[in-house]
Amino acid sequence: MRPGRIVSLQVKDLDLSASLLSGQAFRWNLDAGWYCGFIGDAPVRLRMRGDELEAEWFGEGGDKDAIEAVRAYLDLDRDYAAIREQAAQRLPVLRRAMEFSGGLRVLKQEPWETLVSFIISACNNVPRISRIVRGLCGDGRTFPSPADLVKAGEGSLRGLGLGFRAPYVVSTARMLESGELDLESLRNLPTREARMRLMSAPGVGGKVADCVLLYGLQKYDAVPVDVWIKRIMEGLLFEGRRMSAEGLRAWAVGNFGPYPGIIQACLFHYARSTRLRDLQTTCAPNTLSI
């Protein structure tokens, strides 16, 4: 690939690894110190140099376009530190998680890619979701359109490892192709109604819908509740009592402040990282003693 244009931005409160590699998006990878991926259809790579974010941009347009795209995608104009601090003051039990999540950004992704990615995320893990999404894109750089996926068909998607999710993706793609579901029009709808529209698609329940609303449509009152959020919220806020996902979602929207989705992202990051640390500290001695 011929070299792109390199731009740089002064930023603070940005952790590229936490933001790009921990389960919001599935087309970024770390290669020789650069985070390589796509913003929309534009290939881009990113790296931090101190307080400077360096971006090599392979898309259309000039420096200003590149800078604007990067700023928007990483949501750099929003004061996340203030949002975290406000949540920590409101709910002191969350302070540790908020402080742990410094630099985490909620990405502004393309809604169709987000929808497909999170249908695929059902009962799945980040490396495998990433592998499948890469497979969907094939040799091309751009994410396949609904028509592309309908044309590919259930069989070839199964061949890529989608398994039981393959018919969901194809049927949902058909709904977009026919206009029965229009993602852009959801931007103008209240979160509640946009959520119901999304859930009319096969393979899209409440959790996947909330991921699309938050990561793809920038609805910050969407709070995806998966098993990690469930565990951490039950533990931190409900003395370990079992709560329904719907109950937790409603509670979060009512109590997390003006950006519940961002607080959710911080809790998710904290919960997963904590669990990973537990595994490292508890498993290592066992392996030694065997």
Add this chain to the structure above:
DNA sequence: TCGCAGGGGGATG
């Protein structure tokens, strides 16, 4: 070998 997993759908008390 087998159970199980970051979810959804459909059936059942």
Add this chain to the structure above:
DNA sequence: CATCCCCCTGCG
């Protein structure tokens, strides 16, 4: 409404 089982695939 809560709970159960199944759905592909890959991993321990």
